[in-house]
Amino acid sequence: MHVIVVGLSHKTAPVEIREKLAVPESRLREALSRLCTYQGVREGLLLSTCNRVEVYAVVEDLESGYGRVQEFLADTHLSLSSEHLTPHLYWHAGDRAISHLFRVASSLDSMIVGESQILGQIKDAFEVALTHKASGLLLNKIVKKAISVAKRVRTETKIAETAVSVSYAAVELAKKIFSNLTEKTVLLIGAGEMAKLAARHLIANGVRQVRITTRNFQHGLELAQKFNGTAVPFEDYKTELAGADIVLVSTGASHYLVTADDVQRAMRQRMSRPMFLIDISVPRNIDPAVRPIDDAFLFDIDDLHMRVEQNREDRLREAAKAEQMVVEEVAVLGQWLQSLEVTPTIVALRGRTEEIKRREVDKVLARLAHLSPEDRAAVEALASAIVNKMVHGTMVTLKAEATSSSGAAYVDAARRFFSLEDAPAAYPPAQTEVQEVSEDSSDGNGANRFSEASLVQHTTKEQSRRVS
Incomplete structure (x- = not known):
């Protein structure tokens, strides 16, 4: 197989x-x-x-x-x-x-x-x-x-x-500034795709209040409905800064919409509570002069890309x-698969030797009808001991070589030496096993504890049918 x-x-x-x-x-x-x-x-x-x-x-x-x-x-x-x-x-x-x-x-x-x-x-x-x-x-x-x-x-x-998208990198940075996003308010200025995606990620991470402002107020209302937020007129965005913990800006404007003075004024009203500003616009919409302001943390698109690249390397x-x-887990499973190839042969060998022993012992006992039950049991035990000792070395070798590169050759030799070519050489088809395997019977490593036992049971039944 x-x-x-x-x-x-x-x-x-x-x-x-x-x-x-x-x-x-x-x-x-x-x-x-x-x-x-x-x-x-x-x-x-x-x-x-x-x-x-x-x-x-x-x-x-x-x-x-x-x-x-x-x-x-x-x-x-x-x-x-x-x-x-x-x-x-x-x-x-x-x-x-x-x-x-x-x-x-x-x-x-x-x-x-x-x-x-x-x-x-x-x-x-x-x-x-x-x-x-x-x-x-x-x-x-x-x-x-x-x-x-x-x-x-x-x-x-x-x-x-770590984040490997610009939108999620913004969330990752927000989490570094605010340990808990649940009570934070997001102000979304503009309707750029990356900013909207970042807003979705922030909401997924606990943000409950989203205020949205776009030049087209109707569009803002539609977005607010999607985000379960509030739309505000675009001309009011500067007055909204003071109430925002996280500011996402993504518009097509060619000038700075948020200046250092705007942020200074907002920070005074916020009593210096931290503000996280993300400028995903190109050209930039937030004045880089905001960076030196205490407790105001500004990141632009290049900062986010740099973060993403660092995360990719990580x-x-x-x-x-x-x-x-x-590699390690493949090797472990490979050994199990190789050992699985040996199991049907060992089971077939046991079945074949038991068949021969049973036939020959029955012949002898039929001629020695005068033997007592104790003597008959002694004959049975002697025959079993001889058979077990005869095949013991073969079985030990098959098991020992099961996971070696020569395993298949040993199996083939054993099947030829003991005339097992007509015995089952493989595991049963999917339909005979799936009912058991679909139950919760795996160990901590996801391995099926019953699989080899089920295989032995199945092969023994096959052997019994052939013997009978």
Whole structure:
């Protein structure tokens, strides 16, 4: 079995391609059902966002698996031919596919490194796959681990703690000046997009009072309604300064609307309570002479851009730490996946030796009908001891080599030596496992405690059916 991912993202495809490939939520169930009907596709998960469309799958054969998933993507979007689609696709298998999912979940592959939305989108995609029985033992384990890794990255690094947009940088600075924004009043002068976005961020961070003034009073009223604020006539903006803790200015004026004298006068009325002024206008609308005024904190667009750039560098440093975490977690999961390949063979070996022992002991006991129950039990115990000692070394070696580069060779040799070629060599399909895995049975690291036990139970049942 092979874990693969085939997809495209903002890094490989323009929006006109991404929007054609996107799968709306209403079609996810049908799309997943079709994906699992393609020959050789055992499990599947479809992640569709505005910045990426990816199919994670477990396939029987690597090369044909890539082909089937690509066919699925082309068939799902008839308006997009394979010729137009293929140049934008990327595909990974094994550890690289797992690493890719871990990086995506941790927002290391996002347009904005550190953003949190992608993790929720992965959880939603996983829930759909579970509900419709498209995800089984392998994808359940891998996706749960990806979610765990993403949480670890956010907990152990500062990758999401700094602003990487001009509008949010303004909020970040405001928080440094005012420890609590709840009781603060914002004065929005003008209706520039960045200023409006900054106002939204401030409201989201606790600001309750927003006063808005624009040259077009009707426009101001409309904005005030959106922000649950108050519109004031534009000619009154200077008298409004004294009551504002945070002043956002973004107009098309070619001169200073707020002068040093205006701020001095407002500060006297404020009894020197701090005032935070943000000038997002180009040309600037607040006189730089405001900067030396005590308790008045002025930042213009260049200051904000500088802050954003510094934050980006900080995030990149934190991203490097996160990348190392991904490497570590991929290695841990890789060992589990390799050991999983050994389990069906060990179970089959136990079943086969038990079958042989049972057959031969029954023959002997049929000829020795005069034996007492104690003697018959002794024969049973002797046979079991011989069989266990004969296969013990093989089982120990298989387990020890499970995570080595030679693991597959040892499994193949054991299956040949003990004539196990017809026994189950892989885990059960998604539909037989999904009911159990969808329950809350993960440990602190997002691992399924019951997965290997379930596999052993399933394989034992298969072996029993073959023996009978």
